[in-house]
Amino acid sequence: MRMILSRLFSAKMIKFDAVSKRYPGGHEALNNISFHLEKAAFAFLTGHSGAGKSTLLKLIMQMEKASSGQVFVNGQNLNRLSRRQLPYFRRNIGLVFQDHQLLFDRSVFENVALPLQIAGYDSREAGRRVRAALDKVGLLKKENQNPIALSGGEQQRVGIARAVVNKPALLLADEPTGNLDPLLSAEIMELFEEFNRVGVSVLIASHDLSLIAKLRYPVLTLDHGRMIRGATEKVVSDS
């Protein structure tokens, strides 16, 4: 018991241990990756298109399985995660997509409420949390609109509200500013920083180097599936 507890408290948020990913067809998207991300850290994952950024995030979400090596999230070895445990594991991770993946058959409110519905919150508590999340991204007034009526930046913020509404310990984002102009991108980044400030670990995949350069956070760089920077450096939060 004590060992488990101490392991949990000392566990890294994310830890890759000699991870490779080969897609069916033989393409090696990740090659012998080792790195870790401390709890409450903020880091960027960068690299050219096709370098393996999305693949790395998918391994963390268990949308793909590692071909070799081990991935740990919060001390849990994902190789040992059963299909039954997978949904409960995912509830601890918020995921933001480039194309936001909102559902257009329901309102902004209902989109954000989805993770809470799944987790089984009653409507009162869910409503309270949804409004808090929408308030944080500045969209409280648009809760009853259909997301299709919102601008690109607003849609992305709805996606972020949905990702954080369940108060996950880890927030992953895959090119969250890919479709946005620099001003909107900066706003989105500020949001991520705010969540990080209250202790959420954040890992953002982006090839937008100018944006990354503006913010002084640790950077993990991938090149053709190999980690060429960040692997040996300590990626810790010091904010």
Next chain:
Amino acid sequence: MAAPKKVSKIKKPAKTNKPKRQKLSRPGSLSALLRNHQRVAVDSLDRLFATAAASALTWAMIAIAIALPLFLFIVLQNLQQFGSNLDETTQISIYMELDSSDAELLAAQNALNSHPTILSTEVINQAQALEEFQSLSGFGDALSGLTENPLPAVIVVTPNTEILEQVRALVSELSNIDKVDSVQYDLDWLQRLYGILNLAQRLTMMLGVLLAFGVALVVGNTVRLAIENRRDEIVVVKLVGGTDSFVARPFLYTGLWYGVGGGILASVLVLLAQFFMQGPVSALADLYNGEFVLIRLSLIDIFNVLLLGGFLGWFGAWLSVLRHLRAIEPR
């Protein structure tokens, strides 16, 4: 002294708030599950009504597939009443030729009474036959216009054996007697009727089983399309931590509602058919002198039909979910 009081005043509401909040939200509890069931049940029914035209088509297909064997089954149940009083009808009717006299009739009866395999005989002469027919059939007026009595005299013979071979031998012996027109052995046609009814019942059962599979397949296919239509939603739900059963639930309820709706419609169809046939059937029942009781679709039957429909719909949806839902994974 004032400072601690203030602190406790501030803290108190926070303290009482915390457990309350936890009480309100207990994700993963049984009540949360029930809440989700309720929400999904209503939502999936709403969706069916939102696409009413397409849903109605599916409902109609299911209804016909259930109503057909159900109606046949009720008809058979009614027909089976004819075979229920088998003991009384172990009788042989001897129809005499029309020109046979009453004297010849009595002579025949006397001869029969001494036969070793005959227990008793009863004579219905031509006049009695006409009288009985007039009172029972309701065709009295039509027949009173006839100058000649068209009905033959009948000797009803009760054999003292129930062994079919011996009765058959007696029947063929009787048909050779002078002045006998024809011999009717009721059990014979009853047994034939029984055989036919048994066969019809088997066929109805087979038809029922086949159509039940048909219902499951129709629902399964409709649910497959629904799954395809909600593909994006399924992917998102799985990514934010929806379990397999959470993802499957709306589709299982969709199947359930298709089945229950089809069952309701099937019951309506059968009730309509009954109403349509009521006139002729009750006239026929009167002929049978009250021995015949019309069996209708009862409330319990309707309840069972809804239950069966619901089960078949759910089962079809389950098959579809099993095949198609797991294949949809976030990539």
